[in-house]
Each structure stands twice: as structure tokens, then as C-alpha cells.
Amino acid sequence: MGFFAKLKEKFSKKDKTIETYDSGLKESRKAFTNRINKLAKKYSKINEEFFEELEEILVSSDCGISYTYKIIGELTDKVKKEKISNSEEITEILFDTILEDYVSTSPNEENNEIKFYEDRPTLILVVGVNGVGKTTTIAKLANRYIKAGKKTLLIAADTFRAGAKEQLTYWSEKVNADIVSSNKEGSDPSSVIYDGLERAKKEKYDLIIIDTAGRLQNKANLMAELAKMNKVITKEGFILDETLLVLDATTGQNGIAQARAFKDLLSISGIILTKMDGTSKGGIILAINSELKIPVKFIGLGEKMEDLELFSIEKYIHGLIENE
Ligand SMILES: Nc1nc2c(ncn2[C@@H]2O[C@H](COP(=O)(O)OP(=O)(O)O)[C@@H](O)[C@H]2O)c(=O)[nH]1
Numbered sequence: 001m002g003f004f005a006k007l008k009e010k011f012s013k014k015d016k017t018i019e020t021y022d023s024g025l026k027e028s029r030k031a032f033t034n035r036i037n038k039l040a041k042k043y044s045k046i047n048e049e050f051f052e053e054l055e056e057i058l059v060s061s062d063c064g065i066s067y068t069y070k071i072i073g074e075l076t077d078k079v080k081k082e083k084i085s086n087s088e089e090i091t092e093i094l095f096d097t098i099l100e101d102y103v104s105t106s107p108n109e110e111n112n113e114i115k116f117y118e119d120r121p122t123l124i125l126v127v128g129v130n131g132v133g134k135t136t137t138i139a140k141l142a143n144r145y146i147k148a149g150k151k152t153l154l155i156a157a158d159t160f161r162a163g164a165k166e167q168l169t170y171w172s173e174k175v176n177a178d179i180v181s182s183n184k185e186g187s188d189p190s191s192v193i194y195d196g197l198e199r200a201k202k203e204k205y206d207l208i209i210i211d212t213a214g215r216l217q218n219k220a221n222l223m224a225e226l227a228k229m230n231k232v233i234t235k236e237g238f239i240l241d242e243t244l245l246v247l248d249a250t251t252g253q254n255g256i257a258q259a260r261a262f263k264d265l266l267s268i269s270g271i272i273l274t275k276m277d278g279t280s281k282g283g284i285i286l287a288i289n290s291e292l293k294i295p296v297k298f299i300g301l302g303e304k305m306e307d308l309e310l311f312s313i314e315k316y317i318h319g320l321i322e323n324e
């Protein structure tokens with residue numbers, strides 16, 4: 001059985017997650033896979049020009065230069081070794097190579113799921129620049145885990161952006177999460193975290209998620225602010241389990257630059273890539289994995305509360321080849 005057939009069989013029983021992937025990756029599928037198929041039709045035999053055009057498709061899908069060279073290199077080797085000259089087989093071999101490479105270079109996907117403990121709450125800090133989708137994603141995460149029976153508290157520590165508190169309050173009511181926020185705009189985010197954690201000491205929560213402002217333009221301030229937040233968390237006797245960086249897939253390579261800047265400031269445990277449904281350049285996930293070595297734990301595939309999925313490379317590829 002070929003690679004595509006195997007993958008399709010694996011996900012033949014359509015569940016909600018595979019549907020979210022398939023519909024959220026529609027634009028990327030149109031741009032990426034359709035172009036590769038056209039390319040394969042254009043060249044009856046594989047030659048150098050074929051690889052040059054394929055390289056161009058990968059780069060323009062935001063796969064990044066170094067990743068593109070690596071994959072083209074592996075593909076060229078396979079084509080030589082297996083004496084493949086027919087370009088029709090190449091799409092399948094390409095996606096197979098992408099999968100193999102991802103699995104061998106990224107941490108085990110099973111660790112993407114948030115862990116919970118009997119005796120203490122799981123604490124998540126969400127960071128990222130303005131507008132990438134932090135607050136929406138926090139609502140989606142809360143929704144996901146509240147539905148799984150986890151008592152959840154949101155802490156509105158973005159005291160910088162006007163309306164940020166109101167936005168999180170709106171979502172907390174929608175998804176039935178508790179919320180702690182400050183009455184004063186512009187107050188110290190660490191003091192809101194303090195208030196939130198004091199409340200968490202009195203009530204037993206399974207999950208606490210902290211929303212922050214993303215003021216990357218002033219690195220020194222941000223660093224001081226993050227250090228202070230960490231200090232409050234430790235002093236209050238909590239353990240920070242995850243620091244999740246939210247990146248907007250539609251910003252492409254710019255997102256990679258943001259990740260590098262954040263990585264310099266703090267230890268990121270995972271990335272949440274939002275707005276995958278709003279881009280045709282779905283290759284950004286592959287570039288993130290290859291260039292940053294931080295796992296993509298969740299992806300946002302739409303604006304609805306349910307449109308957040310644990311990242312799975314196989315489901316991602318399934319979404320890209322769905323109509324094959
Ligand atoms: N299409 C789409 N829009 C999203 C996604 N995630 C967030 N958004 C939108 O991005 C915009 C900014 O989100 P927000 O949570 O306020 O960003 P923040 O400034 O980082 O907190 C909002 O209009 C969200 O609806 C996603 O996965 N898909």
C-alpha cells in the first residue's frame with residue numbers, strides 16, 4: 001500500500017479532529033499540493049528543472065530555505081537510489097519524506113497534551129506579540145479542558161492593551177471559566193497574577209492559564225516583567241508547567257523571528273500556531289520545527305472555540321493531501 005493510501009486508511013473513520021484539520025488546511029492544500037501536482041504533470045521525467053521548481057514551491061509556502069534544501073536533498077537521494085524517473089510518484093515520496101523527517105527531528109507528539117496532577121493545578125503562561133491570538137487561544141484551551149472536566153481559572157495579566165480584560169472576561173463567561181482581573185487599567189501584571197494565585201490557593205483548580213501582553217518592542221521591560229511574573233509564581237508556591245508561545249501562521253518568517261526573540265528571553269515549552277486556516281503557506285510548521293526545535297503543540301484552524309487541535313504531523317499531512 002502506498003503512503004497516501006495508508007494515511008487515508010488510518011483516518012478513514014472521520015472524526016471531529018480530522019474534519020477540523022481538513023477544512024482548516026484548505027487554503028494550504030490549494031496552494032501547496034495543487035502546485036506540486038501540476039508540477040508533476042508538467043514534467044514527465046524528473047530532472048534538474050523539476051527540482052528547481054519544487055524548491056520554489058516549498059520556499060514560497062514558507063517552509064524556509066534550510067528546510068527546503070534538506071528535503072530536496074533527501075528527495076534527490078531517494079530518487080537516485082530507488083531509480084525513480086516517473087514524476088507521478090514524486091508527490092507521494094515528497095510527503096513521505098516530510099513525515100519521516102518530522103518524526104525523526106521532533107519530540108514525541110504524545111507529549112503535546114497538557115498534563116494534569118492530582119495534588120496541584122497545572123499552570124500555563126501564554127506569551128506572544130499583540131494580535132497573534134493569545135486571548136482567543138486561551139479561551140479555546142479553557143473550553144477544551146473544561147469540557148474534559150477540569151476546573152479552570154483564567155488570569156488576565158494583559159493590563160496593557162485596552163479592552164484585553166473585557167475580552168478575556170467575555171470568553172470566560174462563554175466557556176464557564178473563573179477569572180481574576182484587575183480593576184485598574186495599566187496596573188502591574190504581576191500583582192494580577194498574585195491575586196489570581198491567592199484565589200487558586202483557596203479554591204481547588206485543575207488548570208490555571210495566564211494571559212499576558214506582548215510588548216516585544218521593548219525587550220528590557222518585557223524581560224523584567226517576565227522575571228517578576230516568574231518570581232511571584234515561585235513565591236506563591238506554584239510550579240510553572242508550560243510557557244506557550246503563540247505565533248500567527250499568516251506572518252510567516254516574521255513569526256520565526258518573533259520566536260527567536262522570545263526564545264532568547266525565556267524558556268518556551270511549546271508553540272501554538274494560530275490562523276492556519278487563514279494562510280495558504282502551511283509550510284510554516286515545517287520551518288518552525290526545523291529552525292527552532294520547539295514543539296508545535298497546538299494549531300488554531302479557525303475562529304470557533306472548537307477550532308484548536310493538538311498538533312499531529314500525520315493529520316496535518318492528511319489535511320494537505322485530502323483530495324488525493
Ligand atoms: N481565522 C482564525 N482567526 C484566529 C485564530 N486565532 C485567533 N484568531 C483571531 O485573531 C484575532 C486576534 O486575537 P486575540 O486573541 O485578540 O490576539 P492577542 O492580541 O494575541 O490576544 C481575533 O480576531 C481572533 O478571532 C485562528 O486560529 N483562526
Ligand SMILES: [Mg+2]
Pocket residue numbers: 134135136158164211
Ligand atoms: Mg489578548
